[in-house]
Amino acid sequence: MLQSANPFSGSATSAAAPAVPPRSQPLSLDGVSKRFGATMALQQLSLDVRAGDLVALLGPSGCGKTTTLRLIAGFEFPDTGTIRIAGREVTNLPPNRRGLGMVFQNYSLFPHLSVAENIAFGLRMAGVPKRERAAHVTRMLDLIRLPGYGERRIAQMSGGQQQRVALARAIVTNPSVLLLDEPLGALDKNLRENMQFELKSLQSKLGITSVMVTHDQEEALTMSDRVVVMNHGRILQSGTPTEVYDRPRTRFVAEFLGAANILPFALVRAEQNWLDIAIRDARGEERTDAPPTCRVAHALNRTLAAGACGEVAVRPEKLRVGDPRPDDIRFDGVVAARVFRGSQHAYRIEVPSLGQTVSVYQQAARAAALEAGHPVSVSISPDDLVVLEAEPGEGDAR
Ligand SMILES: Nc1ncnc2c1ncn2[C@@H]1O[C@H](COP(=O)(O)OP(=O)(O)OP(=O)(O)O)[C@@H](O)[C@H]1O
Numbered sequence: 300m301l302q303s304a305n306p307f308s309g310s311a312t313s314a315a316a317p318a319v320p321p322r323s324q325p326l327s328l329d330g331v332s333k334r335f336g337a338t339m340a341l342q343q344l345s346l347d348v349r350a351g352d353l354v355a356l357l358g359p360s361g362c363g364k365t366t367t368l369r370l371i372a373g374f375e376f377p378d379t380g381t382i383r384i385a386g387r388e389v390t391n392l393p394p395n396r397r398g399l400g401m402v403f404q405n406y407s408l409f410p411h412l413s414v415a416e417n418i419a420f421g422l423r424m425a426g427v428p429k430r431e432r433a434a435h436v437t438r439m440l441d442l443i444r445l446p447g448y449g450e451r452r453i454a455q456m457s458g459g460q461q462q463r464v465a466l467a468r469a470i471v472t473n474p475s476v477l478l479l480d481e482p483l484g485a486l487d488k489n490l491r492e493n494m495q496f497e498l499k500s501l502q503s504k505l506g507i508t509s510v511m512v513t514h515d516q517e518e519a520l521t522m523s524d525r526v527v528v529m530n531h532g533r534i535l536q537s538g539t540p541t542e543v544y545d546r547p548r549t550r551f552v553a554e555f556l557g558a559a560n561i562l563p564f565a566l567v568r569a570e571q572n573w574l575d576i577a578i579r580d581a582r583g584e585e586r587t588d589a590p591p592t593c594r595v596a597h598a599l600n601r602t603l604a605a606g607a608c609g610e611v612a613v614r615p616e617k618l619r620v621g622d623p624r625p626d627d628i629r630f631d632g633v634v635a636a637r638v639f640r641g642s643q644h645a646y647r648i649e650v651p652s653l654g655q656t657v658s659v660y661q662q663a664a665r666a667a668a669l670e671a672g673h674p675v676s677v678s679i680s681p682d683d684l685v686v687l688e689a690e691p692g693e694g695d696a697r
């Protein structure tokens with residue numbers, strides 16, 4: 300099949316056909332930097348994507364997600380570092396020699412061509428004969444569950460259908476890597492959620508190594524095998540969705556991926572794998588009504604001296620209202636507000652000894668709703684406290 304055809308390269312390529320479809324190939328970036336004038340868009344970025352994995356790049360606007368995709372695609376070239384696809388260095392190769400498929404946010408379908416002509420575009424560029432093209436298009440239309448839609452115009456297709464056509468066009472050439480820049484960004488919420496499942500199941504069925512850019516934290520967590528959280532052109536953390544969600548390394552990651560309560564602490568005693576900490580209030584001050592010292596596990600790669608200050612993060616769903624367990628730390632508070640979110644009650648609870656309001660999510664099925672003004676006892680298991688690293692650039696060792 301066609302490794303070299305790329306409908307986005309803008310140039311015709313030869314149909315050099317590898318014997319085995321080039322699926323499930325690894326991708327790696329090593330020390331990649333890219334500057335645009337005074338902007339360091341990427342700084343020493345290194346990333347390994349395992350064969351067949353779907354990796355989500357997540358981060359605020361301007362953090363370098365699209366630049367990363369464009370470098371992988373060959374639309375831009377890095378100032379330093381190397382890019383490898385299937386073990387082969389492609390750093391300075393043009394897009395049409397990298398064996399990639401791409402899906403963009405606005406699909407970039409050709410409005411004057413039919414669905415079938417759109418899907419077959421890359422094959423036509425690669426000189427695949429007409430009959431063979433038609434067979435590929437039929438196979439693709441079945442795969443994206445739009446059989447018989449080949450002759451439709453693009454304008455006659457719904458947003459979700461156009462999205463699937465764009466996907467078919469990207470994968471028909473059997474790319475070794477699929478790049479997706481906000482592929483579901485133009486869809487409304489319901490359709491988007493359906494398409495998340497569809498895209499993910501198609502991606503795993505075909506085993507195409509994929510890199511997807513998204514703004515949507517939930518999308519990144521539900522769809523990907525690994526999540527890469529970026530900021531200011533660097534990777535802050537990468538790992539499986541559970542690793543990154545349950546064990547965020549920094550405050551930025553904790554707050555970017557879902558909600559987090561951040562509690563300052565002062566260090567009482569440190570050992571290699573655990574810390575004894577005294578929780579402080581939001582201003583970092585010691586309170587007489589604070590709970591006693593608690594012991595937390597940590598994986599810091601720096602040493603802390605007694606008295607040093609730090610922060611722990613705890614997810615709202617890990618906090619309990621009432622129902623404390625023996626080793627829990629407990630805080631007295633008052634319900635400030637409650638929002639019903641279908642399966643959960645989301646509370647804001649004012650905790651005087653913390654000098655802040657904390658977020659608590661409680662399964663709605665497990666307890667009756669508490670109204671504002673209700674006094675409560677909030678409890679946390681020390682096992683659910685995650686000790687945070689200082690953000691990079693704050694001058695702290697990392
Ligand atoms: N061609 C270019 N010329 C100059 N600056 C650029 C160019 N492309 C990107 N940049 C800058 O590089 C930085 C990273 O941009 P990039 O498009 O990769 O961000 P992003 O993470 O995709 O953001 P968004 O979520 O808004 O799409 C930004 O500061 C951007 O302004």
Ligand SMILES: [Mg+2]
Pocket residue numbers: 364365366
């Ligand atoms: Mg972008």
